[in-house]
Amino acid sequence: MDLEILLQATKEQMPISRWEHTLRVKDTALQLADRLGMNPHPVTVASILHDYCKFWPDTELAERIRQSDLPKDLLQYNKELWHGPVAAIVARDQFGITDPDVLHAIQYHTSGREGMSQLEKVIWLADYIEPARQFPGLDEVRLLAETNLDQALLKALENTIQFLIQRKQKVYPPTLLARNWLLDQVAQMQTESREEFF
Ligand code: DGI
């Protein structure tokens, strides 16, 4: 995949502020990936494309969801959840990306899901902690991200769920399942590290 083509095509889909966000997500994701010893290429491709459809009209996003193999229940939840899944379809059909891990990282970058891969976690978190973000509780998530990806993601998902509840908005079930799954993952990790210690 020619990165220059991807970069140019993505830049044309969005205002400059969103393009700059995209570049910050890429840099943040690459920093996390470097620390974790991951292959930087899939991280780069998923970061560039994650918000490809962020500024597409809602009617177009809904139409693409109806006409593709994406889950139709998305249409019953917040419109904010639509741009990632549709971007994954564009990545596959327009840019010929076949790596399922890259496609999943794009698809689930807003909702998260149970059983997220390391790449999915890195893209989700980079999107949340990139340097220009300002959410309440973000400092804690940024600190956790330096040492433990799962704990950082758990905290970030909890913040997002709380934010949605405060605003009387629905929570898409995969977000809740992701949070429950990470709660178990983190608890299991803590039990294992205690067993190693004794
Ligand atoms: O596209 P970005 O602004 O970079 O970030 P994003 O793709 O994470 O989407 C932003 C918003 O989507 C986020 O502020 C919360 C909102 N949202 C609405 N419903 C849900 C949701 N986020 C999750 N995780 N789950 C939901 O059900």
Ligand code: FE
């Ligand atoms: Fe997004």
Ligand code: FE
């Ligand atoms: Fe984003």
